[in-house]
Amino acid sequence: MARVVVDVLLKPEILDPQGKAVEGALGRLGLSGVSSVRQGKTFTIDVDGDLDDARLAQLHELASSLLSNPVIEDYSIREVTA
Amino acid sequence: MSRHVDTVTDAAANPDAAQPFAELGLKPDEYQQIREILGRRPTSAELAMYSVMWSEHCSYKSSKVHLRQFGDKKPETDALLVGIGENAGVVDIGDGWAVTFKVESHNHPSYVEPYQGAATGIGGIVRDILSMGARPVAVMDPLRFGAADHPDTRRVLPGVVAGIGGYGNCLGLPNIGGEVVFDSSYQGNPLVNALCVGTMRHEDIHLASAKGVGNLVVLYGAKTGGDGIGGVSVLASETFDEGGPAKRPSVQVGDPFMEKLLIECTLEVLHAGLVEGIQDLGGAGISCATSELASNGEGGMHVRLDAVPLRDATLTPEEILMSESQERMCAVVTPEKIDAFLAICRKWDVTADVIGEVTSTGRLVIEWHGEIIVDVPPRTVAHDGPVYNRPLARPDWQDELIASGSSELARPSTAVEIRDTIMTMVASPNLAAKTWITSQYDRYVLGNTVLAQPEDSGMVRVDEVTGRGVAVSTDCNGRFAKLDPYNGAKLALAEAYRNVAATGAAPLAVTNCLNFGSPEDPAVMWQFSEAVRGLADGCLELGTPVTGGNVSFYNQTGDTAIHPTPVVGVLGVIEDVTKRTPMGFASAGDVVLLLGETRDELDGSEWAHVVHGHLGGVPPKVDLAAEMVLAALLVEFGGTGALTAAHDLSDGGVAQALVEMALRRGVGAMISLPAEHDAFVALFSESTARVIVTVSPARFDEVMSAAAAAGVLVTRIGSVGEAGSDLVIENVVGDSVTLSLAELSQASEATLPALFG
Numbered sequence: 015m016a017r018v019v020v021d022v023l024l025k026p027e028i029l030d031p032q033g034k035a036v037e038g039a040l041g042r043l044g045l046s047g048v049s050s051v052r053q054g055k056t057f058t059i060d061v062d063g064d065l066d067d068a069r070l071a072q073l074h075e076l077a078s079s080l081l082s083n084p085v086i087e088d089y090s091i092r093e094v095t096a
Numbered sequence: 097m098s099r100h101v102d103t104v105t106d107a108a109a110n111p112d113a114a115q116p117f118a119e120l121g122l123k124p125d126e127y128q129q130i131r132e133i134l135g136r137r138p139t140s141a142e143l144a145m146y147s148v149m150w151s152e153h154c155s156y157k158s159s160k161v162h163l164r165q166f167g168d169k170k171p172e173t174d175a176l177l178v179g180i181g182e183n184a185g186v187v188d189i190g191d192g193w194a195v196t197f198k199v200e201s202h203n204h205p206s207y208v209e210p211y212q213g214a215a216t217g218i219g220g221i222v223r224d225i226l227s228m229g230a231r232p233v234a235v236m237d238p239l240r241f242g243a244a245d246h247p248d249t250r251r252v253l254p255g256v257v258a259g260i261g262g263y264g265n266c267l268g269l270p271n272i273g274g275e276v277v278f279d280s281s282y283q284g285n286p287l288v289n290a291l292c293v294g295t296m297r298h299e300d301i302h303l304a305s306a307k308g309v310g311n312l313v314v315l316y317g318a319k320t321g322g323d324g325i326g327g328v329s330v331l332a333s334e335t336f337d338e339g340g341p342a343k344r345p346s347v348q349v350g351d352p353f354m355e356k357l358l359i360e361c362t363l364e365v366l367h368a369g370l371v372e373g374i375q376d377l378g379g380a381g382i383s384c385a386t387s388e389l390a391s392n393g394e395g396g397m398h399v400r401l402d403a404v405p406l407r408d409a410t411l412t413p414e415e416i417l418m419s420e421s422q423e424r425m426c427a428v429v430t431p432e433k434i435d436a437f438l439a440i441c442r443k444w445d446v447t448a449d450v451i452g453e454v455t456s457t458g459r460l461v462i463e464w465h466g467e468i469i470v471d472v473p474p475r476t477v478a479h480d481g482p483v484y485n486r487p488l489a490r491p492d493w494q495d496e497l498i499a500s501g502s503s504e505l506a507r508p509s510t511a512v513e514i515r516d517t518i519m520t521m522v523a524s525p526n527l528a529a530k531t532w533i534t535s536q537y538d539r540y541v542l543g544n545t546v547l548a549q550p551e552d553s554g555m556v557r558v559d560e561v562t563g564r565g566v567a568v569s570t571d572c573n574g575r576f577a578k579l580d581p582y583n584g585a586k587l588a589l590a591e592a593y594r595n596v597a598a599t600g601a602a603p604l605a606v607t608n609c610l611n612f613g614s615p616e617d618p619a620v621m622w623q624f625s626e627a628v629r630g631l632a633d634g635c636l637e638l639g640t641p642v643t644g645g646n647v648s649f650y651n652q653t654g655d656t657a658i659h660p661t662p663v664v665g666v667l668g669v670i671e672d673v674t675k676r677t678p679m680g681f682a683s684a685g686d687v688v689l690l691l692g693e694t695r696d697e698l699d700g701s702e703w704a705h706v707v708h709g710h711l712g713g714v715p716p717k718v719d720l721a722a723e724m725v726l727a728a729l730l731v732e733f734g735g736t737g738a739l740t741a742a743h744d745l746s747d748g749g750v751a752q753a754l755v756e757m758a759l760r761r762g763v764g765a766m767i768s769l770p771a772e773h774d775a776f777v778a779l780f781s782e783s784t785a786r787v788i789v790t791v792s793p794a795r796f797d798e799v800m801s802a803a804a805a806a807g808v809l810v811t812r813i814g815s816v817g818e819a820g821s822d823l824v825i826e827n828v829v830g831d832s833v834t835l836s837l838a839e840l841s842q843a844s845e846a847t848l849p850a851l852f853g
Contacts, residue, residue, distance in 0.1 A: 024349070026322075026408070027321060027322030027323055027325075027408060028321075028323055028347075028349050029318070029321055029323055029348070029349040029350075029351060029407070029421065029422070030349070031349070031350075031351035031353065031354070034351070035353075083209070085208055085209045085347060086209060086212065086347060086349065
């Protein structure tokens with residue numbers, strides 16, 4: 015079994031109102047020195063068998079078509095130890 | 097990071113540098129025109145400005161020559177306080193109140209990214225209304241999608257509806273109506289139009305002009321980021337070519353909470369008298385706001401672009417000029433009042449920065465860290481762009497389309513067949529209940545909503561003391577406009593006018609959103625010119641001026657254009673909203689009357705569309721004189737309480753109207769069709785200038801004699817039943833048709849959830 019994590023974040027040039035709200039709240043709660051907050055989504059996916067190229071290609075397809083909105087979001091896929 | 101910035105000095109020193117004008121959407125002769133205006137090549141920043149401002153979306157270069165008719169044929173009226181050309185027109189609704197309303201398209205962005213496209217469509221139109229000095233009080237959304245069962249409609253519609261709901265609900269604005277129409281002609285080109293209504297006192301009207309040399313130009317609201325750069329020129333002015341290069345810039349993301357702060361902040365600075373001129377930032381961002389303010393004012397402005405607060409410090413000056421970041425406004429403020437202005441912005445947590453001042457030079461000069469990157473006459477950017485008299489030609493298929501009428505189509509001929517037809521039509525996507533959509537919108541927030549979907553018009557109270565209010569309806573039947581663009585536009589106007597009058601409000605003014613295919617296609621240009629001519633003629637005849645509007649071209653994929661869709665919004669005034677006329681059957685024993693004449697007019701009808709998938713022939717006859725007489729009657733008797741219900745007859749005819757009136761409050765009726773009429777025609781014809789009303793028996797004679805005096809044909813067709821009673825239609829080919837409210841409701845309500853739920 016292999017575990018992969020898919021991170022989905024708004025593209026850098028896209029406004030992130032929620033991240034901005036968190037950034038504002040951090041300041042109000044006394045945490046200084048924070049210049050930017052971007053919020054996104056994380057998916058943890060366990061796949062059977064090895065993470066071979068074919069399986070990885072499948073995951074990329076899934077990440078770009080279902081887990082993210084390619085018009086406004088970027089994703090990245092990484093393998094982690096389960 | 098250091099990047100060389102193309103300055104005016106560079107442009108003079110290096111006059112023949114190749115420039116990517118074609119990639120920015122400019123034609124070679126337009127580029128040449130810019131060079132002639134400036135007497136040199138434009139800098140890259142100037143090129144960016146001209147390219148967005150001269151795009152179809154901003155310059156109206158293909159439509160301008162036709163739109164002049166709205167001014168030339170303007171009816172005599174005292175109601176118009178501010179006319180076409182400003183951010184939105186303003187009308188006088190009496191008692192010192194003024195209302196501004198406008199509808200705009202956000203079609204292309206909503207196709208690319210349905211949620212954010214629709215959401216920022218609401219945000220943009222709200223800022224237009226705000227920049228006139230009005231408080232936004234309601235929104236509406238005329239929407240059109242491809243076939244209801246097409247997979248792409250399933251992608252686009254839920255996102256669009258959620259985006260409208262998400263943004264509008266967060267802003268706290270009621271969504272009081274609109275339209276949802278499905279037709280395969282909109283496949284790949286959905287129409288997402290957004291309308292906003294705002295109210296103010298007469299003295300609060302503000303205009304977009306930069307007056308007073310030495311006054312300061314303030315940019316306030318959200319910071320400027322890299323979103324939607326070039327969106328105006330690329331998204332709104334290029335066709336989506338199948339297989340073409342992916343020219344898909346990043347879309348804009350809206351922040352409704354920022355917009356809410358912007359609304360409150362703007363109204364406070366306006367009411368405090370701190371503003372000389374004001375402009376919202378929409379398409380073309382800072383390019384548009386600075387050039388329009390300067391052009392409308394005394395002609396000069398000096399802007400320090402490096403003073404613009406940025407979300408992304410790596411943006412180039414060209415990108416800052418073109419960015420369509422949302423929730424921004426631009427104001428002109430005197431130096432004496434600037435501290436008070438900035439203090440109010442701070443109070444609302446709104447970023448505000450002085451980015452320049454009004455000058456007497458007649459030039460718009462923009463500097464970037466001390467170097468001049470723009471030096472242009474602002475009128476040439478904002479108002480004196482290219483104007484095209486594009487070729488137009490009646491399409492060669494038009495005659496064939498008109499010749500292929502609906503008379504050959506098989507019509508239901510027995511009571512059973514007619515009953516089946518009614519049930520099929522009730523459940524068809526265009527006629528089915530839109531509850532699944534409208535329940536995602538907050539329709540009653542602010543507490544002033546009097547009528548909302550599915551009523552004929554949305555109605556809001558403006559004055560909480562006197563009860564004075566306004567009603568708004570938007571309509572367009574694209575099939576009729578395809579068959580006959582001239583009369584199709586008049587039919588859209590007639591329907592919206594009738595819908596407003598049916599609620600008891602007197603129609604006063606018109607806005608429009610003209611959605612068409614590519615202006616470079618002579619057939620589309622012919623449709624457009626015919627529709628504008630029809631709408632202008634119709635408004636003149638009805639005495640309702642066009643206050644403003646919007647044109648959306650390039651709604652086509654490949655060679656296939658959408659149905660011409662001139663969406664018309666009519667606004668009416670009602671002196672006391674407690675006297676409005678609702679649409680549903682209410683009191684048992686009330687008399688049901690059909691006002692107006694029914695003819696055999698089924699070409700282009702909903703019946704032909706749903707049952708036969710047919711489009712051809714000649715649309716129903718337009719009779720605006722009859723509409724005016726009918727409207728006057730509806731307004732007069734609505735106000736005296738004689739009418740207990742009124743419902744406009746349009747898509748689906750009498751049958752659909754009766755079903756909607758019965759379902760509205762769960763009250764049936766006993767209807768008897770006049771024996772001399774063909775039952776099918778009586779039930780499904782879409783003849784115009786007709787409404788169904790109910791009248792209490794005590795007021796019956798009074799209404800009958802008034803209608804007779806006005807020359808309106810009245811047919812008594814039945815009486816209202818008890819709550820929960822069936823809808824019974826007698827004299828249907830010698831038999832009667834009984835429809836239970838339960839089965840009608842099930843058929844009507846189940847369709848949209850099954851498709852999109």
